[in-house]
Amino acid sequence: MSRDVAVLGVGMHPWGKWGRPFTRYGVAAARAALADAGLDWRDVGLVVGADTVRGGYPGHVAGAAFAQALGWQGARVASVYAACASGAQALDTARAHILAGLVDTALVVGADAAPKGFFAPAGGDRPDDxxxxxxxxxxxxxxxxxxxxxxxxxxxxxxxxxxxxxxxxxxxxxxxxxxxxxxxxxxxxxxxxxxxxxxxxxxxxxVCATSDGGAAVVLSSLDFARRRATADPVRIRAVxxxxxxxxxxxxxxxxxxxxxxxxxxxxxxxxxxxxxxxxxxxxxxxxxxxxxxxxxxxxxxxxxxxxxxxxxxxxxxxxxxxxxxxxxxxxxxxxxxxxxxxxxxxxxxxxxxxxxxxxxxxxxxxxxxxxxxxxxxxxxxxxxxxxxxxxxxxxxxx
Structure with missing residues (x-):
């Protein structure tokens, strides 16, 4: 059984130091990915957000924060935190939903508004961290x-x-x-x-800097991609x-x-x-x-x-x-x-x-x-x- 899913669209907000809420970058990246996919936001079956612990409460529920900012339309939602691997684990969550047949399409979004300087652990004293x-x-x-x-x-x-x-x-x-x-x-x-x-x-x-920025990926089942006349879609073969x-x-x-x-x-x-x-x-x-x-x-x-x-x-x-x-x-x-x-x-x-x-x-x-x-x-x-x-x-x- 193939575990491939199609990449219908990708989009990014430029990286920099903008000082804006992380959702601004994520929404811009999401809209770019949807446009690249030729997909309407209302056709998205699942939104998966990669969390940012520096974004306050909305950052801890990034999937819902992005869904709200794009306009609630009834999609399933999930949020994932894995520090620097958050985006890939969010991608894997979306892939699992598609392969399970729960949705045909998924939007995966990650964005951050990073503080200046070297990252320090967030949330106060955490001796188990x-x-x-x-x-x-x-x-x-x-x-x-x-x-x-x-x-x-x-x-x-x-x-x-x-x-x-x-x-x-x-x-x-x-x-x-x-x-x-x-x-x-x-x-x-x-x-x-x-x-x-x-x-x-x-x-x-x-040493790399700390930046603001956002990225988004639209995934779908291969059948959905082919129905949209995408005969040779880019695929995620493994995560x-x-x-x-x-x-x-x-x-x-x-x-x-x-x-x-x-x-x-x-x-x-x-x-x-x-x-x-x-x-x-x-x-x-x-x-x-x-x-x-x-x-x-x-x-x-x-x-x-x-x-x-x-x-x-x-x-x-x-x-x-x-x-x-x-x-x-x-x-x-x-x-x-x-x-x-x-x-x-x-x-x-x-x-x-x-x-x-x-x-x-x-x-x-x-x-x-x-x-x-x-x-x-x-x-x-x-x-x-x-x-x-x-x-x-x-x-x-x-």
Whole structure:
């Protein structure tokens, strides 16, 4: 039995710092996706909202907030929270409703109005929250966390700050060609090196910003898509939202030591949580890394993007820098990664991120990405890491 669902339409609100309610961005993205799908809002059978805990009560019930803002018309509604993986889990909720035959069409929306600066855990003291513990017990803010990953790569694989800068240069070049990106100016390695140190060895231009923005996807059953004369629809072939497996129950936290030279390689390269999320998507889709034409990954920092190359199976452990230096992951390379420009060019609008990745893959496999188009793109994968055992990977094909 096929688990495919059709992507009828996608839409986004540009990323930036606008200072408006998150629903404004979500509604704009939703209307763009509906227009792309050629679907009337009243024909939508389900609205799934990716929650934002920073949006007050409406953010905690984002599906209902978006349905109200669009105009209540009797659709089913659901709301999902999984931090940075919220969008993909919302997508999976919509897919399940469609495959169960409960609805023919679903609108999935994520949007955020992010505060300035580094994200802090929301909601006061939460000693059962690993993010709260990182901040309060270890003093490990997100950039500190990213710096530990970077130091670990340097100790294990010999990566250098210059390699991390190459990731920024690559993504900034792609983002400069994306009209929806917040940062649309090419960046040089010298500019990365001259930016302030945030969490050694990472500099300001190695770390993504926090942004406002929104993204939306319209899904349908394949039968519904074909009835609308869409003979060859873009499809979601797989959605992975698996949790960690004991004993690797902490989601890929690097070994924390006072001396980064003490970092040790994991006993099995495939044992990590992130690679397990991606493997589950490959297995469901019946593909492997060799089948990919492009990937959109969660580049909270430049060093973290390199980890994803290995987690996606694009190269063996430690091989990410060679792939990068050879130009394989740049536009025009063998397997472009983050042709959208990634979070490096957009910044974090948390509930929208995983949906924005699906938007980019959809435009790419349709051949509608303009100067950032990946030639012959037919198969793409997303990868995202959320809080507390939430992760996601989505396979998009045509």
């Amino acid at each position: 690993p993010d709260w513990l990182r901040f309060r017990v270890l003093g490990a803010t997100n950039p500190t966390y990213f710096g530990l990953y970077a130091r670990r790569r340097m100790a294990l694989h010999g990566d250098t700050p210059e390699d991390f800068a190459r990731v920024k240069v690559k993504n900034a070049a792609a983002g400069a060609a994306n009209p929806l990106a917040r940062y649309r100016t090419p960046v040089t390695a010298a500019q990365v090196a001259a930016s302030p140190v945030v969490a050694d060895p990472l500099r300001l231009l190695d 992975s939202t698996v949790t960690p497996v004991y004993p690797r129950t902490v989601p890929d936290l690097p070994d924390i030591a006072t001396d980064s030279a003490l970092a040790v390689a994991p006993p099995e390269p495939a044992a990590g949580f992130r690679s397990a999320v991606v493997r589950a998507a490959y297995e469901e889709a019946g593909i492997g890394p060799e089948d990919l034409d492009l990937a959109e990954v969660y580049d909270l920092s430049t060093a973290l993007e390199l980890d994803w190359y290995e987690d996606l199976g694009l190269c063996p452990p430690g091989g990410a820098v060679k792939l990068l230096r050879d130009g394989a992951t740049a536009l025009g390379g063998r397997i472009p990664v983050n042709p959208s420009g990634g979070l490096s060019s957009f910044g974090e609008a948390v509930p929208a991120q995983a949906l924005a990745q699906v938007c980019e893959l959809t435009w790419q496999v349709r051949g509608l990405s303009g100067p950032r188009q990946v030639a012959g793109a037919r198969v793409g994968v997303t990868a995202n890491q959320g809080l507390f055992g939430h992760g996601s990977s989505v396979v998009v094909i045509r």
